Amino acid sequence: MTAVDNTQNPARSDEGAIARFLRATEIDARMLGMVAALLIIWVGFDIYSGFLRDGEGLFGGSFLTPRNLWILLVQTSSIAVMTTGMVLIIVMRHIDLSVGSILGFTSVCIATMQVFWLGPMLGVGHPSIWIVTLILGLLLGGAIGAFHGTLIAYLGIPSFIVTLGGLIVWRGAAWAVIRGETVAPMDKNFKLIGGGISGITPGSIGATASWILGAVICAAIIYAIYNNRVQRKRFNFPQRPMWAEYFLAITGCILALGVTWLVNSYYWPKGVVDRYVQATGIEVPPEGINIAFGYSVPVLIAMGVGLGMSFLATRTRFGRYVYATGGNPEAAELAGVNTKKLTVMIFALMGVLAAISASISSARLDSATNALGQFDELYVIAAAVIGGTSLAGGLGTIYGAMLGALVMQSLQSGMTLLNFESATKDIVVGCVLVFAVFVDQVYRRRVK
Amino acid sequence: MNAKKASSAKVHENRGTPLVEMKDISIAFGGIKAVDHASIDLYPGEVVGLLGHNGAGKSTLIKILSGAYKRDHGEIFIEGKPVAINNPRDAKAQGIETIYQTLALADNVDAAANLYLGRELRTKFGTLDDVAMEAECRKVMGRLNPNFRRFKEPVKALSGGQRQSVAIARAIHFNARILIMDEPTAALGPQETAQVGELIKQLKAEGIGIFLISHDLHDVFDLADRLTVMKNGRVVGTAHTSDVDHDEVLGMIIAGKCPPNAIPGPGALRSAA
Numbered sequence: 117m118t119a120v121d122n123t124q125n126p127a128r129s130d131e132g133a134i135a136r137f138l139r140a141t142e143i144d145a146r147m148l149g150m151v152a153a154l155l156i157i158w159v160g161f162d163i164y165s166g167f168l169r170d171g172e173g174l175f176g177g178s179f180l181t182p183r184n185l186w187i188l189l190v191q192t193s194s195i196a197v198m199t200t201g202m203v204l205i206i207v208m209r210h211i212d213l214s215v216g217s218i219l220g221f222t223s224v225c226i227a228t229m230q231v232f233w234l235g236p237m238l239g240v241g242h243p244s245i246w247i248v249t250l251i252l253g254l255l256l257g258g259a260i261g262a263f264h265g266t267l268i269a270y271l272g273i274p275s276f277i278v279t280l281g282g283l284i285v286w287r288g289a290a291w292a293v294i295r296g297e298t299v300a301p302m303d304k305n306f307k308l309i310g311g312g313i314s315g316i317t318p319g320s321i322g323a324t325a326s327w328i329l330g331a332v333i334c335a336a337i338i339y340a341i342y343n344n345r346v347q348r349k350r351f352n353f354p355q356r357p358m359w360a361e362y363f364l365a366i367t368g369c370i371l372a373l374g375v376t377w378l379v380n381s382y383y384w385p386k387g388v389v390d391r392y393v394q395a396t397g398i399e400v401p402p403e404g405i406n407i408a409f410g411y412s413v414p415v416l417i418a419m420g421v422g423l424g425m426s427f428l429a430t431r432t433r434f435g436r437y438v439y440a441t442g443g444n445p446e447a448a449e450l451a452g453v454n455t456k457k458l459t460v461m462i463f464a465l466m467g468v469l470a471a472i473s474a475s476i477s478s479a480r481l482d483s484a485t486n487a488l489g490q491f492d493e494l495y496v497i498a499a500a501v502i503g504g505t506s507l508a509g510g511l512g513t514i515y516g517a518m519l520g521a522l523v524m525q526s527l528q529s530g531m532t533l534l535n536f537e538s539a540t541k542d543i544v545v546g547c548v549l550v551f552a553v554f555v556d557q558v559y560r561r562r563v564k
Numbered sequence: 565m566n567a568k569k570a571s572s573a574k575v576h577e578n579r580g581t582p583l584v585e586m587k588d589i590s591i592a593f594g595g596i597k598a599v600d601h602a603s604i605d606l607y608p609g610e611v612v613g614l615l616g617h618n619g620a621g622k623s624t625l626i627k628i629l630s631g632a633y634k635r636d637h638g639e640i641f642i643e644g645k646p647v648a649i650n651n652p653r654d655a656k657a658q659g660i661e662t663i664y665q666t667l668a669l670a671d672n673v674d675a676a677a678n679l680y681l682g683r684e685l686r687t688k689f690g691t692l693d694d695v696a697m698e699a700e701c702r703k704v705m706g707r708l709n710p711n712f713r714r715f716k717e718p719v720k721a722l723s724g725g726q727r728q729s730v731a732i733a734r735a736i737h738f739n740a741r742i743l744i745m746d747e748p749t750a751a752l753g754p755q756e757t758a759q760v761g762e763l764i765k766q767l768k769a770e771g772i773g774i775f776l777i778s779h780d781l782h783d784v785f786d787l788a789d790r791l792t793v794m795k796n797g798r799v800v801g802t803a804h805t806s807d808v809d810h811d812e813v814l815g816m817i818i819a820g821k822c823p824p825n826a827i828p829g830p831g832a833l834r835s836a837a
């Protein structure tokens with residue numbers, strides 16, 4: 117065998133320290149840029165809000181507080197869940213404008229089933245209500261998505277048109293189900309999906325379980341890095357340098373433990389603690405008791421969905437076909453991929469994800485209205501695009517889109533904190549979207 | 565003259581059942597008859613060159629065999645048995661592999677993903693076995709293009725020749741019985757072209773039947789046992805390469821004139837017959 121250059125991406129003599137670092141760690145520069153943007157937004161809001169009124173935040177404001185960040189994560193989860201599906205849809209060169217309306221429709225259906233059907237039938241609060249309605253809701257979302265996908269794949273109607281129709285139809289259908297009324301309250305178990313406190317039961321897992329989860333995530337990161345190394349060694353492939361492996365492992369663990377620490381630093385409000393003490397009759401030490409929220413259920417759902425969708429996108433045949441089809445639909449078809457079936461599947465998946473978000477949103481509000489999820493499609497698409505998904509297809513990552521959702525939500529929450537009018541918020545968010553895509557394109561052109 | 569024609573037709577018949585026989589194939593796009601009652605055949609271990617101007621219908625004809633297009637009319641026989649080829653999966657199931665003129669690569673994924681597109685290797689858990697695919701890919705590409713090293717990059721970043729190697733690798737890696745090569749050397753330099761020539765000889769020796777579409781008459785005369793010329797969607801004629809010369813073949817391509825040593829098809833000029 118001839119001499120083989122044993123590096124993954126051969127070093128170039130003209131590259132600087134940053135380029136060398138990125139190459140060795142295989143970190144995507146876009147991703148780094150997005151993290152930097154996020155930090156700037158966070159710090160900026162904290163400093164700015166500090167001028168208005170002193171707060172507990174890291175820089176004297178009220179943005180970088182455990183409470184605000186905990187709520188920020190909860191608020192992000194609904195959009196974050198849906199954007200994972202939107203990435204795959206856009207990668208396949210389609211679009212789904214109907215997700216907000218599917219969310220609205222499935223949530224009123226779930227609420228109606230709970231309040232008017234299963235509640236009266238089984239007794240309010242019956243332990244099977246939440247799971248039955250959740251499953252039926254997911255099936256409904258999946259069926260709607262599959263129906264859209266069928267029209268797109270087999271009748272050849274452009275996805276833009278089908279889902280634009282869906283946007284209007286399902287919003288109207290949501291109205292028709294509840295005639296414009298608000299359906300409340302949701303089932304008490306179901307409510308936990310939203311992350312709020314239902315009576316004295318929190319929609320979050322508390323400090324101990326959160327630390328355990330944090331530790332498990334650390335172990336998983338280390339195992340993944342180790343396993344990758346073993347696998348590549350097995351075939352004698354080039355490896356990342358050892359320092360890069362350590363860097364990735366340590367950064368990942370710090371991040372996981374940091375977020376865990378954060379969600380464990382946000383405590384139950386006094387009123388709930390009092391109620392809890394009354395109900396359980398536990399001893400209260402003189403210094404009072406602090407009960408940490410820990411990871412909330414919607415955030416756990418979003419993390420689970422993100423993990424599952426990343427797995428689907430990168431580790432399975434399904435994901436491989438989605439990307440290949442997005443890169444060159446004709447080539448995928450010629451290679452034997454059934455692109456029509458694939459199209460139906462991704463739209464069905466999108467429908468299921470919209471139904472998951474419907475559950476999170478309605479549980480969080482403890483009610484459903486036919487306006488729930490209005491304009492969500494735009495935020496979901498914006499998050500995907502800010503996260504690096506190319507509308508030309510073939511390109512996009514799940515984690516990028518979820519980070520994009522966090523960026524969008526950070527902007528919105530920050531501006532809310534600063535008492536911006538909602539009109540101003542809309543203008544800013546819209547401009548940021550366009551600007552982000554512009555920066556991305558400049559970056560891509562330069563990389564080429 | 566007639567005797568000679570009969571004798572070449574006889575050689576033809578003595579070779580038993582053809583590996584592939586496409587009979588009376590037609591397809592139209594809109595009003596254009598891209599392929600018009602074309603018949604063509606191929607024997608094991610044989611290279612048949614397919615020639616003709618741009619737009620003659622060569623790619624369309626072979627795309628019917630590879631399952632990319634559905635024919636309007638005609639029949640396909642593999643080893644004498646009629647087969648239904650309605651999509652690329654059907655064709656692959658028959659051992660038909662194709663290097664398309666457009667290469668048909670998914671530009672946004674890497675060489676290994678393209679090599680295995682549609683038949684990925686999987687781990688015992690059902691997930692993609694990327695390392696195993698990369699390992700195989702390194703082996704095949706090592707044979708075709710020893711200097712190739714960009715295994716982790718999307719194929720869009722590769723040079724024309726490298727992309728062509730990936731497309732060739734994909735066609736030969738899965739034990740094809742029938743190989744279709746649509747202008748496989750279009751993006752290659754002279755050295756790589758020679759390499760592909762060697763590869764064709766080697767595959768032929770293994771008993772694989774090859775349809776070779778090429779613009780280069782020298783290549784066809786060098787590699788093919790027989791050649792078929794198409795013009796305006798119709799077959800002008802088929803001949804053993806040893807029975808015709810360059811000028812006669814040029815006459816077939818340009819004027820549709822079928823020389824005496826060739827078997828005329830429906831596209832042959834009437835006056836020449």
Ligand SMILES: Nc1ncnc2c1ncn2[C@@H]1O[C@H](COP(=O)(O)OP(=O)(O)O)[C@@H](O)[C@H]1O
Pocket residue numbers: 593596597598616617618619620621622623624625
């Ligand atoms: N998908 C298609 N749609 C419409 N017309 C086509 C299509 N494919 C090929 N054609 C037409 O069929 C004819 C034959 O094309 P082709 O088979 O590509 O020729 P060749 O490969 O011999 O250069 C041309 O007139 C071309 O324009």
Ligand SMILES: [Mg+2]
Pocket residue numbers: 619622623624665746
């Ligand atoms: Mg052609």
